[in-house]
Amino acid sequence: MITEFSIDTHGPACHEFTRDIADWLMRAKVGDGLLTLMVRHTSCSLLIQENADPDVQVDLLAWLERIAPPADHPSMGWITHRYEGPDDMPAHLKAAVLPVSLQVPVTQGRMSLGRWQGIYLVEHRRAPHRRQVAAMFQPL
DSSP, rough: EEEEEEEEEESSEEEHHHHHHHHHHHHTTTTSEEEEEESSSSSSOOOOOOOEEHHHHHHHHHHHHHSOOTTTTTTTTTTTOOOTTTTTTHHHHHHHHHHEEEEEEEEEEEOOTTEEEEEEEOOOOOOEEEEEEEEEEEEE
């Protein structure tokens, strides 16, 4: 069983969509199995991360900006791919070190996430985008 989630973004941010996935699994009346998610883009990522304290996402985004600042930053003079703007190649670098796919066990129709875990799309670009995440449930 496969579906797709659309997530509208407006610059670098962590967009939690755990509830959307849980609702889809509930409507589909699934049992035990494995959920696979994959983002269909090369400049954003997927993460399972804490969803209790928003400061976690703030710190994560700040850290990503430190390890891969925009290409117009003095430390990024070595970047050659600049055609799509100063945030494009750094977005690809961030997507190279963070996952673009996730697998989550599902038990009795519910994702087996920890108490404070949520599923996030992490946008790395400055401009608004509509991001697509493919989701597939494989029953056991």
